[in-house]
Amino acid sequence: MKIIVAIKQVPDRDAPIRIAAAGKWIEESGLQFSMNEPDAYALEEALRLKEAHGGEVIVLSAGPERVGTTLREALAKGADRAIHVTADDLGERDALGVARLLSEAIKPESPDLILTGLQSEDLGLGQTGVILAELLNLPHASLILHVEKTDAGLKVKRELESGWFQEIELPTPAVLTIQSGGNKLRYATLMGIKRAKTKETRVLNAAELAPVAPPTAVLEKIALPTKQRSTQILPGTPKEAAAALVEKLRFEVRVL
């Protein structure tokens, strides 16, 4: 099975976020970046499928030069080769624009399966994977926790609300967006990093793949969340405090 995993590099969760002067995006200088977590789960799923059924895992990412470190990390974890769509203007492309770039990079590969994270940890739009399927004219399913290969195609487990799951079957090729937590992530190894040096990374220029079209959605303004301290300490003996807590949960929060 030939699998392409589309990965985004996002600011480190621990990174101290500042808003850039223009107020439309964060200040990227001095930030550390790492692999978008749902994408890491997509990669893990792809590697497990390859280990079980053979084939090839190709990782694909669009972004400036720094994206190379995330691609190398993916190669170190076991991907066979990488495609880097170099673009310094991702901020000017919306989800549709990015999906266009990815789809152009994917088409010549004609893979059996395309995996990507459910959403990104920075913008959280959750659209890129789904638009990608539309552009490639492929069936898709989102919020996937588990993928199983069958004779006819795939059987996948979707996460629904309130602890419900749904199992669906679909033919290949297909696009799946992967939910975090379905598997345990493997760790990068020293051997993997050394081996990754000899693996191929193909560089494609974004401008040549798909010209920048006027975005359909534009980011107007971003803001840091305001801090609100709403912790309440319930006084009294444990018994009194527990009674007060139940009272609040029942009548104020209405969850009991």
Next chain:
Amino acid sequence: MILPHATLAEPPHFSVLERVVFAALVIASAVSFWQRFGPIVRKILQSKKDPGFRLAPIGRRVWDFFSEVLLQSKVIAQRPLPGLAHAFVFWSFLGFALVTLNHCAVGLGIGFLNPESQGLSGLFSRLYFYLAAVFALLCAVSITGLFVRRFFVRPVWLGKKVSIESGYIAFLIFALMATYLAAFFTTDASPAARILWWIHTLALVVFLPLIPHTKHLHLVLSPATIFLSREKFSDIPPLANDEDFGLVAGQDLTQIVSLQAYSCVECGRCTEHCPAASTGKALNPKDVILGLRSYLNEIGPATEEPLLGKHNSQEAIFQCTTCGACEFQCPVGIEHLPIIVGLRRGAVNTGAWEDERGAKLFNQLERGSNALGMSSAERDKFIQKESLPIFDGTQEYCLWLGCMGAYDPKGREIVAAFARIMQHLGTSYGVMSKEKCTGDPVRRLGNDLVFQQLAEANLEILAQNKVKKIVTVCPHCVRTIQEDWKAYGTPPEVEHHTEFLARHITQLPAVKTKESIVYHDPCYLGRYRDVYDEPRQLVQITGKLVEAERNRERSFCCGAGGGLAFLGEESGERVSHARAQELTATGAKTIATACPFCNSMFRDAVGEPNGLSAAPKVLDIAQLIDSHLGEPTLRLYTRKSDEDHRSH
């Protein structure tokens, strides 16, 4: 002077036939020895060269050899009775070297020690033979004692299977000594003297080929093993090149590792002191070494067959807390830690080790900043809450928080207490605005990739901030910064807070309560750093110091080291509970710790339900002192001696 009994063991005149038979026996014995010993030497030499090995400084090696081999210091110190018995056997062997050489020379008719000759040489010979007789007597008694211990007392750590071969060896040694002594009561060239001479000879020629057979190899190898041992405790060698991932297969075994594997004398001191082996885990450090020996015998060095498999199990290797009791105890210079960590490196650097919690820890440290997997914003909040000053290059000390100090609620209390004491002392300090885990857990678990990332990132932050001196409450941080970071740069000076506090002891409150306090030596402060007295001095200014049954170098691990605090302890009794019981058995009201990991482990252990009725408090030494801040200092009590001291 002509002695009343004409000879001391050596009938001087032999027939030609006797000389030929004797020569043939000696040659057969030597050949038989080499047939077994030769392949072992070849296996050691075929092993990989040790990366980073230097013979210099030679002085340390000579001293180790003198102290541990010639004086038998470790053998005696750690097991006094059997140790002394062993030392007598060993010293007798040394004393007998000349006697045995002469014995063989006599057999060929060229004996050089003649007690009957006149003048100095006769005097020397007589004295030497009598001296050897004293040794022979001590040796005969000692070997009998050791025989009784092995076959009748049977300590558990010698293993379930009784080594029959040890019996043969003991018998041969006894025969050598008995025949030597018995000859004193014979007359020259009497049939009895001749028979004794031949029994002595037979014992010798049988003894020699038995040496390269299993554990008696230590007679020949361990002096070299001790002389060639690595410079420092738990000295983990650098990776040699891009294809070196640690101890993966036979081809990764280095000459020193192979030498050590063949040197093991199977005494079981490592097993006796191992926290894993003592609490029912699969790991037994002796079996790790013997497993490598079996691997070398059956498969050999320079092969691609994995080391973890038939002869050593991955499960066992990852149960090690890296407390280092085995390496400290080993009387023949085996360094278990570089071997166990080396095998872990092999498994982790190649991805062969699959462990849910281990992978989680690695991923956390690869992406985040700390081993507890918390957001670094939590550290910022703690710094703000305690109003800890940020290091800006003007202060004397960088107070390194460590993961436990920055994120663990109880670890934070230790840091806060120590910060108050520094304030009290008027020492200027600051904390880093950003700090990553030193990499201790990943270093011990064998993840070189993440360890390098963390070491380099921290070294860069510290260099940018021009940090010269670090003090920290965590012995794991101290060790990792000082020794392990060296592979990637030059770390600042670093010390543990108990060392810092002991230097300022005269300015600390000296309350001398009656309360009994038991001090637990953390492995990484004691065996790894040789700091035993400073924490005790500090405990003594706050209360009455009591000692646990195992203390100082023999202290028993809390169970958290080697990255195990972040893995699961799935089998056997909990190490922390075993140690907590021992500490509580002293009757002390307080357990004083000097490591936030030990502290955390014991708090859990003494707080267990169904545990001990009156559970002792678990407090760091900094907390003990902090609770008395503001009370009179030691300086008031000892002002006179203090001033005397200053006038020097």
